[in-house]
Amino acid sequence: LKKLVKKQYGSIYNTGVDSVLTEFSRAVNAFKCWVEFQLAIKEKNSKQDNHVNIEFRFRINMGDVFYPIS
Numbered sequence: 001l002k003k004l005v006k007k008q009y010g011s012i013y014n015t016g017v018d019s020v021l022t023e024f025s026r027a028v029n030a031f032k033c034w035v036e037f038q039l040a041i042k043e044k045n046s047k048q049d050n051h052v053n054i055e056f057r058f059r060i061n062m063g064d065v066f067y068p069i070s
Helices: 002-007 027-047
Strands: 009-013 020-024
Touching: 002 009, 002 027, 009 027, 020 027
Parallel strands: none
Antiparallel strands: 009 020
């Protein structure tokens, strides 16, 4: 995912146990990153020998992000 985000001129700001927060200057770059990532996961799932597939959901927010000041 790091390579795809960088390829689409994005930045990774935070990661959690099961989440990644990224920023792109254009929504189209976020969408392109999502499409490429989903295609890579689909290919990886087709090559695995087990019966468990990796699945991801994406959310694109086009609003401003505000961080609380303590």
